[in-house]
Amino acid sequence: MIDNLIQYIQDNRDAVYSLFRRFQETGKNLMLRTELWDAFTLYCTETENPGLFDSPLAEAIAHTQEAAIVSPWLYLDVRPRVAHWQYLRFHFEAMTMEEVSASQFLFFKEGLVTSDPGFRILEIDLTPFERHFPKMTQTRSIGHGVEFLNRRFSSRLANDLAKGDELILSFLKVHGYGGMPFMINDTIKNMAGLQQALRTGMEFLADQADDATWQEVSSRLQPMGFEPGWGRRVDRIVDSFSLLADILEAPDHGALEQFFSRIPMIFNIVILSPHGYFGQENVLGLPDTGGQVVYILDQVRALEKEMRSRIYEQGLDIEPQIIILTRLLPEAGDTTCNQAEEKVNGTQNVKIVRIPFRSKDGAVIPQWLSRFEVWPYLERYSLEAEREVMARLGRRPDLIIGNYSDGNLVATLMALRLGVTQCTIAHALEKTKYLYSALYWQEMEEQYHFSCQFTADLIAMNAADFIITSTYQEIAGSDNMVGQYESYSSFTMPGLQRVVSGINVFDPKFNIVSPGADAEVYFPYSDKERRLSGLHAELDELVFGGGRAQSRGVLIDQDKPLIFSMARLDHIKNLTGLVEWYAGNPRLREQTNLLLICGTVNPDNSSDNEERAQILRMHALFDEHGLDGQVRWLGIRLDKNLTGELYRYLADKRSAFIQPAYFEAFGLTVIEAMASGLPTFATSYGGPLEIIENGISGFHINPNHGAEAADIIADFFIRCQQEPEHWQALSEGAINRVQSHYTWKRYAKRLLSLTCIYGFWKFATNLDRQETSRYLEMLYHLQFRPLAAKIEKSGESF
Numbered sequence: 001m002i003d004n005l006i007q008y009i010q011d012n013r014d015a016v017y018s019l020f021r022r023f024q025e026t027g028k029n030l031m032l033r034t035e036l037w038d039a040f041t042l043y044c045t046e047t048e049n050p051g052l053f054d055s056p057l058a059e060a061i062a063h064t065q066e067a068a069i070v071s072p073w074l075y076l077d078v079r080p081r082v083a084h085w086q087y088l089r090f091h092f093e094a095m096t097m098e099e100v101s102a103s104q105f106l107f108f109k110e111g112l113v114t115s116d117p118g119f120r121i122l123e124i125d126l127t128p129f130e131r132h133f134p135k136m137t138q139t140r141s142i143g144h145g146v147e148f149l150n151r152r153f154s155s156r157l158a159n160d161l162a163k164g165d166e167l168i169l170s171f172l173k174v175h176g177y178g179g180m181p182f183m184i185n186d187t188i189k190n191m192a193g194l195q196q197a198l199r200t201g202m203e204f205l206a207d208q209a210d211d212a213t214w215q216e217v218s219s220r221l222q223p224m225g226f227e228p229g230w231g232r233r234v235d236r237i238v239d240s241f242s243l244l245a246d247i248l249e250a251p252d253h254g255a256l257e258q259f260f261s262r263i264p265m266i267f268n269i270v271i272l273s274p275h276g277y278f279g280q281e282n283v284l285g286l287p288d289t290g291g292q293v294v295y296i297l298d299q300v301r302a303l304e305k306e307m308r309s310r311i312y313e314q315g316l317d318i319e320p321q322i323i324i325l326t327r328l329l330p331e332a333g334d335t336t337c338n339q340a341e342e343k344v345n346g347t348q349n350v351k352i353v354r355i356p357f358r359s360k361d362g363a364v365i366p367q368w369l370s371r372f373e374v375w376p377y378l379e380r381y382s383l384e385a386e387r388e389v390m391a392r393l394g395r396r397p398d399l400i401i402g403n404y405s406d407g408n409l410v411a412t413l414m415a416l417r418l419g420v421t422q423c424t425i426a427h428a429l430e431k432t433k434y435l436y437s438a439l440y441w442q443e444m445e446e447q448y449h450f451s452c453q454f455t456a457d458l459i460a461m462n463a464a465d466f467i468i469t470s471t472y473q474e475i476a477g478s479d480n481m482v483g484q485y486e487s488y489s490s491f492t493m494p495g496l497q498r499v500v501s502g503i504n505v506f507d508p509k510f511n512i513v514s515p516g517a518d519a520e521v522y523f524p525y526s527d528k529e530r531r532l533s534g535l536h537a538e539l540d541e542l543v544f545g546g547g548r549a550q551s552r553g554v555l556i557d558q559d560k561p562l563i564f565s566m567a568r569l570d571h572i573k574n575l576t577g578l579v580e581w582y583a584g585n586p587r588l589r590e591q592t593n594l595l596l597i598c599g600t601v602n603p604d605n606s607s608d609n610e611e612r613a614q615i616l617r618m619h620a621l622f623d624e625h626g627l628d629g630q631v632r633w634l635g636i637r638l639d640k641n642l643t644g645e646l647y648r649y650l651a652d653k654r655s656a657f658i659q660p661a662y663f664e665a666f667g668l669t670v671i672e673a674m675a676s677g678l679p680t681f682a683t684s685y686g687g688p689l690e691i692i693e694n695g696i697s698g699f700h701i702n703p704n705h706g707a708e709a710a711d712i713i714a715d716f717f718i719r720c721q722q723e724p725e726h727w728q729a730l731s732e733g734a735i736n737r738v739q740s741h742y743t744w745k746r747y748a749k750r751l752l753s754l755t756c757i758y759g760f761w762k763f764a765t766n767l768d769r770q771e772t773s774r775y776l777e778m779l780y781h782l783q784f785r786p787l788a789a790k791i792e793k794s795g796e797s798f
Contacts (some may be wrong), residue, residue, distance in 0.1 A: 004056040106492040127501040129772040145508030150253035157251035165191040187225035210235040214315040232315035261753040270397040272407035275371040278326035287608040302744035328354035330366040375452040376792030382413040408460035424464035428665035429484040468513040470666035471687040516743040521644040522675040525651035550635040562655040569599025578660040583625035585710035591717040594631040601635035647676035674734035697733035
């Protein structure tokens with residue numbers, strides 16, 4: 001594309017120059033893709049030159065993410081396809097276009113915001129450390145890293161059996177628990193010995209009953225070189241022997257994944273989620289507390305169940321343990337966040353363990369801190385957490401999972417010190433939520449401290465053994481939108497650091513593992529036998545009752561269906577935007593009522609500045625548009641069972657769920673609502689774009705075009721009034737979509753399999769990653785720690 005563009009510019013200098021002058025005359029130093037395209041469209045119309053729409057110039061502008069303009073230069077960053085970038089510059093006087101490097105483009109952007117663009121800053125480039133590690137090349141492969149690695153290793157086995165076989169043999173020998181060896185013992189000295197033992201073992205087992213246990217055959221198998229871990233029953237042991245024998249004879253990537261997933265490797269998991277209020281009751285809706293808490297609690301229940309099943313099938317009698325590490329909050333309000341330990345409901349052996357944040361002198365920080373303020377305390381937290389984990393488990397954990405930027409940094413510090421497999425889950429990277437958050441970081445630093453957060457993100461995502469995301473978009477976006485992780489590939493923070501190559505989304509560490517809704521709580525409204533009908537009187541009062549504490553609005557016409565939304569009350573979730581859409585659309589107001597469950601109604605009850613601003617905005621909208629008879633706002637927190645029945649209760653009334661966020665990394669509430677049978681309208685930015693099949697299992701809405709979104713919702717309800725079967729079709733489509741793609745059972749199986757496979761790759765490629773690890777340690781100590789120390793110094797009043 002670039003060669004064609006440069007040639008086109010040489011042949012059409014007058015038209016190109018005139019267009020670029022239009023860009024320059026806007027007076028904007030930075031123009032976004034939509035602004036560039038709008039200006040281009042207007043230029044074509046005014047100059048009566050529609051032929052430009054079919055030109056290489058139009059193609060380039062359509063794929064340009066932003067333009068930076070300072071005479072005599074215009075710089076463009078062009079994304080011709082997902083995760084591929086090219087940088088161009090045009091000289092107004094010479095009227096020439098040329099390609100430049102990422103570093104040159106970033107250097108030019110720095111000049112837009114700094115008085116001394118020549119000032120040398122740290123340039124971060126991780127490319128040299130990736131040269132000898134396999135990378136994918138196809139955009140469709142992004143997010144399927146484990147399949148790629150399995151194909152690579154099976155190919156390596158086929159081409160160099162001796163080397164690959166010895167690697168498998170060495171790996172099988174390292175497993176055990178509490179002094180008990182698993183898989184093979186020292187009787188097997190080499191690959192020839194392993195292959196002979198497999199043949200002899202299968203011959204012996206052929207004469208044994210399928211349901212005979214390991215204990216019944218171990219006296220014959222152990223002298224051959226085998227130890228527990230192959231299976232509880234003979235049929236499972238034979239199947240495991242056969243899998244390995246087939247791999248050694250004719251390597252296959254599918255068999256390889258299946259076999260590694262069977263190796264007993266995972267008995268203890270540590271999960272990090274330091275910020276916010278982490279608890280099981282009375283926490284949702286509190287500052288920095290939302291979907292991540294729900295995600296982790298559902299996650300650990302599914303993981304424990306799957307771990308217990310696998311350990312049993314492997315023939316072992318070991319009790320798995322999962323520890324959720326979060327922050328101890330002495331000033332916990334009516335939550336349990338001031339308790340050092342809490343058992344997770346619905347599990348046998350999962351505990352929430354709370355560790356306090358401490359100041360430099362060791363004093364406990366008693367009050368809630370914004371997720372943007374936690375950075376100075378994380379290193380001390382990680383050391384105390386590590387001691388607590390080792391004391392409780394008596395050994396290293398088998399897997400450490402980080403959540404969000406702070407949890408991922410703590411997971412990195414602990415995993416590096418303990419030498420264990422690390423998984424990163426971002427949930428939502430802040431960098432893409434705030435426009436130009438990196439370029440203008442200094443203007444936002446006092447409130448958000450992005451200098452710490454973006455540096456921590458770079459360290460954690462590159463240190464992780466594997467990264468799981470809920471959607472493809474989270475990694476690499478779409479044709480028209482940059483992915484969250486992709487946004488870290490190159491960016492600049494003027495005066496601080498220039499990231500030339502921060503992360504490569506073609507790295508096989510990325511895997512898509514979508515969560516689900518708790519099927520015990522969120523099930524279809526049509527499942528009458530499981531319904532919690534005893535809650536309906538409470539729900540009647542909740543939705544249609546009169547004034548109550550922490551509420552505003554009383555619904556006058558109770559026969560209308562409702563549009564329902566529930567989320568934190570912050571700018572990104574855009575609930576005030578939804579109210580504004582509703583208020584400005586007469587058809588929607590005529591057809592429906594609006595129900596909101598979010599935040600708190602009294603701004604004096606909020607300690608979060610952003611939430612307070614949204615509360616005041618919400619009240620202003622009620623007053624301005626006279627909404628008190630059509631909108632009900634509840635500033636309350638519901639338990640899971642009541643929430644699940646509320647979705648179904650609203651489905652009974654042929655209502656719908658709306659998720660209007662400016663960006664949603666995944667969308668657990670979307671999954672919950674769909675699982676319950678509520679037709680769902682959700683943002684087209686982020687995970688819901690993949691979750692919902694537009695027009696089949698729900699609808700996509702653009703939060704930046706509220707009037708259009710409101711019309712889509714109004715059109716739906718008008719059609720449902722005319723064709724009742726239309727609501728039913730969308731409801732069934734939503735239920736089917738969740739049941740086929742988004743369940744916690746599928747999630748748990750996949751996550752544990754990934755842990756086994758990446759554990760093997762960590763074992764096999766440890767030397768290849770050591771150089772990267774040293775580079776990241778330097779970045780942590782020389783860049784992150786001084787930045788975090790500044791926050792603590794400025795906040796010593798804490």
